[in-house]
Amino acid sequence: MNTILECKSLTKNFSNLTALSNVNLALERGRIIGLLGPNGSGKTTLIKLINGLLVPNSGEILIDGKQPGTETKKIVSYLPEKTYLPEWMRVSQAIEFFSDFYEDFDQKKAYEMLERLHLDSKKRLKTLSKGTKEKIQLILVMSRKADLYCLDEPIGGVDPAARDYILNTIISNYNENATVIISTHLIADIENILDEVVFIKDGLLTLHTSVDDIRTKEGKSVDTLFREVFRC
Amino acid sequence: MKWELNSDRPVYVQLIEQIQAEIISGNYKPGDKLPSVRDLAAEATVNPNTMQKALSELERIGLLLTNRTSGRYITSDEQMIKKLKAESAKNQILEFIDKMHQLGFEPEETLNLFIEIVKSHKQD
Amino acid sequence: MLNKLLKHELKATARLLIPLYLILLFFTIMDRIVLHLDIFKGVLSLIPGLITIGYVLSIVAIVVVTAILMIMRFYKNLFTDEGYLMFTLPVKSYHHINSKLIVAILWTVVSIIAVIGSIFIVAATPENLKAFNEGLKMFWAELSGPSEDHRLTIFIELILMLFLSLINNILLIYLSIAIGQLLNGHKIIGAFASYIGITTVLQILATLLIFAASLIFKDIVEDVTFIRTTVFPVTILSLIILSVIYYFITDLIFKRKLNLE
Structure with a gap:
């Protein structure tokens, strides 16, 4: 089966608002996909639904044909916006944690990436800066040979050098047969690495197309199109 | 090499042009081995699929040659x-x-x- | 996967408790030595007092840390940012309850044994041990009444009740935390409110039940065997039922109503 993610009439309400409304979406394997929309448009809600942290009110979400659960968590590698590693852990303990729980985790790869950052794995996470912690999380997430990577705002609030490091880490490490979903509102920074884009506005899916199509047919960048679609 | 991509034309077209320019100017010499798709993609910060597409096009017109075991080369045909x-x-x-x-x-x-x-x- | 969760839960907790046990061991030995030596005169006579203070403080620290750790591990590891890591692991949600519960029980039992053991070490003199023995005998006599045939039954019932109320209490705390996290921005207050709310309701229900029972069983309440044959088994049964309810509601919240911010 070539579809890795499928949403059918997916709807998620919170007590006072609709976060996602009747979303239909099918993503194929082997793509890098930008999940684009302003803050509060429903990007994180969709990613949380994929990861089973939320349950839809109606509709269905399928990852490799299965509803979110233990089986899908084995093949989805998730980078949340939060720094989620326990602060007391040493970097090496965080690596051990990942390799204990994820069969697809490549410990050797993780240590190689750490070495390239000149990071001492004996250090405790609480002694590291926020930026370094985020890089370590990215290394852990990208050291898995997953089928679907969900990266929630991986380049939010980082300097250009860190941004290049992050994008290079993603490009050079994701599993070729896998799909990478990158959610962001900073489109100009990442549009060169995207195959496809999905626009979300106020919980509605407004566009799903290939980047080359936007550039050839519309003759404009994704960023320009985004600014037009989401003009206030 | 330095990659400069603008954002209103398809990326693979620009990649083709820039690799051609490198070959014409002699930065890539006839018979040189090219880095892997992943490495080139990471260097240019573009999607590996897009880099693959550009390289395939260059292969189609004969500027690049692929050897199944040892990788991709610039043509030796001066x-x-x-x-x-x-x-x-x-x-x-x-x-x-x-x-x-x-x-x-x-x-x-x-x-x-x-x-x-x-x-x-x-x-x- | 439960094994791996247990391994990491033990690691996360042992790093705090093991040092405390070692400190307690140190003060226990010191206290035992100084209390049974009569060599401290003048300013030096302060030494036994200081060591005893250290000893008492280390006991307090163990009790407090054991209790707080049980609560904080559940809250911090599952419902703060760390929850993003834990709830996306490929494990069943109830394994999180199991691993936290098993490790909490383990440390509670170890802490109780450590504290009681250390008190014995410090206080054990022939006279003290004798007095303790007699106290124990009197306690038994009170419990078993005139007949001595049912001592084993009562003993087993008592241990079971202690153990089950420990589990029951931990699961109630877990449920309260799980309910509390439903309230955005007031998760901790929510947890306290749920705990107080649930215990109050249960208190009222229990009082009513006991009152009703005392009316119905008026004649037999006078009989001491009533405790062994009815009061204890009913208590044990209700502890089990409540624990099961707490467990399943907590897991249901894990599965359907996670509210990570």
Whole structure:
């Protein structure tokens, strides 16, 4: 089966608002996909639904044909916006944690990436800066040979050098047969690495197309199109 | 190599142009081995699929050769590179003539002006 | 996967408790030595007092840390940012309850044994041990009444009740935390409110039940065997039922109503 993610009439309400409304979406394997929309448009809600942290009110979400659960968590590698590693852990303990729980985790790869950052794995996470912690999380997430990577705002609030490091880490490490979903509102920074884009506005899916199509047919960048679609 | 990509044209088209330019200018020599798709993609910060697409196109026109076991090479066919160079020069000149035309110069006038400027440039 | 969760839960907790046990061991030995030596005169006579203070403080620290750790591990590891890591692991949600519960029980039992053991070490003199023995005998006599045939039954019932109320209490705390996290921005207050709310309701229900029972069983309440044959088994049964309810509601919240911010 070539579809890795499928949403059918997916709807998620919170007590006072609709976060996602009747979303239909099918993503194929082997793509890098930008999940684009302003803050509060429903990007994180969709990613949380994929990861089973939320349950839809109606509709269905399928990852490799299965509803979110233990089986899908084995093949989805998730980078949340939060720094989620326990602060007391040493970097090496965080690596051990990942390799204990994820069969697809490549410990050797993780240590190689750490070495390239000149990071001492004996250090405790609480002694590291926020930026370094985020890089370590990215290394852990990208050291898995997953089928679907969900990266929630991986380049939010980082300097250009860190941004290049992050994008290079993603490009050079994701599993070729896998799909990478990158959610962001900073489109100009990442549009060169995207195959496809999905626009979300106020919980509605407004566009799903290939980047080359936007550039050839519309003759404009994704960023320009985004600014037009989401003009206030 | 330095990659400069603007954002309103398809990325793979720009990748093709830039690799061609590298070959014409001699930065990539005939018979040189190319880095892997992943490495090139990471270097240019583009999607590996897009880099693959550009390289396939260059393979199709014969500028790149693929050896199944050892990777991708620049063609050793110097004739072909010369032809590409000539073609590239022709395109530049056509584009130039076109722009001059937009400024109101006929090709004849453009040529005279061109010769004049080249001469005075030499004297400097 | 439960094994791996247990391994990491033990690691996360042992790093705090093991040092405390070692400190307690140190003060226990010191206290035992100084209390049974009569060599401290003048300013030096302060030494036994200081060591005893250290000893008492280390006991207090163990009790407090054991209790707080049980609560904080559940809250911090599952419902703060760390929850993003824990709830996306490929494990069943109830394994999180199991691993936290098993480790909490383990440390509670170890802490109780450590504290009681250390008190014995410090205080054990022939006279003290004798007095303790007699106290124990009196306690038994009270419990078993005139007949001595049912001592084993009562003993087992008592241990079961202690153990089950420990589990029951931990699961109630877990449920309260799980309910509390439903309230955005007031998760901790929500947890306290749920705990107080649930215990109050249960208190009222229990009082009513006991009152009703005392009316119905008026004649037999006078009989001491009533405790062994009815009061204890009913208590044990209700502890089990309540624990099961707490467990399943907590897991249901894990599965359907996670509210990570």
